[in-house]
Amino acid sequence: MNFDCSSLNRIYEEQYGWFRFGVNLKKNIFDNIPSNIPEEIIETLVDSDGIKVERIISKGHVSPKDFWYDQDKNEFVILLKGSAKLLFENDVQIILNAGDYIIIPGHKKHRVEWTDPETETIWLAIFY
Amino acid sequence: MNFDCSSLNRIYEEQYGWFRFGVNLKKNIFDNIPSNIPEEIIETLVDSDGIKVERIISKGHVSPKDFWYDQDKNEFVILLKGSAKLLFENDVQIILNAGDYIIIPGHKKHRVEWTDPETETIWLAIFY
Numbered sequence: 001m002n003f004d005c006s007s008l009n010r011i012y013e014e015q016y017g018w019f020r021f022g023v024n025l026k027k028n029i030f031d032n033i034p035s036n037i038p039e040e041i042i043e044t045l046v047d048s049d050g051i052k053v054e055r056i057i058s059k060g061h062v063s064p065k066d067f068w069y070d071q072d073k074n075e076f077v078i079l080l081k082g083s084a085k086l087l088f089e090n091d092v093q094i095i096l097n098a099g100d101y102i103i104i105p106g107h108k109k110h111r112v113e114w115t116d117p118e119t120e121t122i123w124l125a126i127f128y
Numbered sequence: 129m130n131f132d133c134s135s136l137n138r139i140y141e142e143q144y145g146w147f148r149f150g151v152n153l154k155k156n157i158f159d160n161i162p163s164n165i166p167e168e169i170i171e172t173l174v175d176s177d178g179i180k181v182e183r184i185i186s187k188g189h190v191s192p193k194d195f196w197y198d199q200d201k202n203e204f205v206i207l208l209k210g211s212a213k214l215l216f217e218n219d220v221q222i223i224l225n226a227g228d229y230i231i232i233p234g235h236k237k238h239r240v241e242w243t244d245p246e247t248e249t250i251w252l253a254i255f256y
Contacts, residue, residue, distance in 0.1 A: 027228070028229070029227045046202075053204055078157060078252070099159075099208070126254060128178070
């Protein structure tokens with residue numbers, strides 16, 4: 001038998017090709033949270049030329065003592081679950097709860113001073 | 129009197145300068161939802177060189193009949209409240225609920241087929 005599958009393959013590719021790649025499937029930002037989080041979890045969701053999107057999961061984690069983020073890129077960060085306290089230079093503190101977002105300009109020094117130790121804090125961070 | 133305010137101004141600038149600009153203050157993605165939403169609301173949260181971040185509020189809104197988005201840019205979109213149905217070419221439907229996100233490659237034709245008419249649907253979209 002000499003059945004030509006090319007049409008079938010083309011249709012399959014058109015219909016499902018894009019959806020075969022896990023990166024393009026629907027996912028949920030609140031899924032796949034490990035029950036045990038010894039270290040902060042950082043997952044890259046997008047890594048394109050000028051932009052990176054990360055999901056960060058904290059549970060009581062804070063920046064190391066005397067450590068300050070001093071990033072080249074701007075950061076848009078939204079807290080989607082839990083709560084956290086950011087500390088900026090000059091002792092400005094910002095408390096973030098679910099839905100709060102802030103834009104941190106590049107080289108604006110900051111650190112994570114506190115995250116809720118009782119529940120996961122889920123951040124969506126866009127670096128650009 | 130000839131008091132020199134430059135030091136004071138410098139300190140004020142250092143302490144509060146960055147926070148004076150509304151765009152950099154903490155905001156909440158669920159705040160400032162009008163009670164009446166006759167048209168879909170699109171607010172630009174970030175508009176930088178290669179990236180745009182938008183908050184979109186729908187309430188029963190759908191794409192116009194026979195209209196397909198055919199965007200140059202890739203889109204990372206996360207639904208933060210409500211629910212919606214996207215339709216892609218070849219009749220692939222994707223239902224999104226709170227926390228669901230998807231990456232739509234540039235020129236992947238799609239349309240919003242349905243959004244919840246009973247409650248606001250809040251999208252955070254990143255175009256890159």
